[in-house]
Amino acid sequence: MQSKEKKNIVFVRLFPDENVNEQLMEACKLHDVRTAVVISGIGQLKNTKLGYFKEKGNYSPKVFNKPLEILSLTGNILKQGDEYIPHLHAVLSDEKKNAIGGHFIEGKISITAEIVLLKTNIDVKRKTNDKTGLKDLCLE
Secondary structure: OEEEEEOOEEEEEEOOOOEHHHHHHHHHHHOOOOEEEEEEEEEEEEEEEEEOOOEOOEOOOEEEOOOEEEEEEEEEEEEEOOEEEEEEEEEEEOOOOOEEEEEEEEEEEEEEEEEEEEEEOOOOEEEEOOOOOOEEEEOO
16 A cells, blocks of 8 residues: 545555555554545455445345456545544446446455545544444534
């Protein structure tokens, strides 16, 4: 992973076999991120897991083992205590240009990825919703 920051914009470059979530959390630590908006994400993934929320406890995960192009990676990352919590969604494409998308659970880099974060100092938290089981964004 390589990263560079200027005026609250953080560019992150990921390399083959790196875990997207792990490396984004490392970049957040390195650049002292409190909250960040993922404003851009492109590249190619492998061993990707996407989810679709159906009901409490069921994110209907699906693993894609073939290489997929990242058409869009978006979401936010926040620091809660000593932990970073990402909430990301992805739109991906196969070699036939068929698009799939969903809640980004995990993935490894196939070739490269370029991700851009906008750092903010907005204080937000996540709190587990008893009804849905989701970690809701709390803006109090």
